[in-house]
Amino acid sequence: MKIIGISCSPRKGKTTRTSLDNCIRAITENFPEIQTEIIDLAGMDLRGCIACGHCMKDLECSQKDDFNDLIPILKDPGLGGLIIATPVYLGTMSSQCKAFLDRTVMFRRNGFLFRDIVGGVMAVGGVRNGGQEISIQHVQSAMLVHDMILVGDGKPGAHFGGTMWSGHPDGIEKDDPGLKTVESLGKRVAQVALKIHG
DSSP: OEEEEEEOOSSTTSHHHHHHHHHHHHHHHHOTTSEEEEEEOTTOOOOOOOOOOGGGTSSOOSSOSTHHHHHHHHTOTTEEEEEEEEEOBTTBOOHHHHHHHHHTHHHHHTTOTTTTOEEEEEEEESSTTSSHHHHHHHHHHHHHHTTOEEOOSOTTTOOSSEEEETTOTTOGGGOHHHHHHHHHHHHHHHHHHHHHHO
């Protein structure tokens, strides 16, 4: 079984990717039987959906951009979990995140291929309470349309997901409360995915 993390920041190797790395590390260190992979959208040519209807006929897109390279990875029958990490821009997900989610409509149109995949979300804001939870809920809305199974960060907090603070005065690596939420999110996605797909 595999869990894939998607880093939806336009900036490569920055705080969103750092947060996702910590989340995925919690999976690999605690669940060695699970394969993991991170897809970084930074630098990709990823356009928004144009509602052309092409993907209603087959699992392919009419647009010739980098999303087409992601289709084989996302249609893997061994996919058990999907973790989306987004920065908070103007109180919601990044445009890269929205474009990615909109383009996944093909997986819904071709037999609900994400049904029962466990979904987790994390958001990174410039301030401690800077729209992380509402951004997480926006992403979760798309996951629900795919008929995915959503989890938060589990006990003890059981929040919507992972919430990180990129503006921590000592750097995001020192955001201990936030790190706990993303690590817990990774473990929770893995636990539930093993119950369903293990």
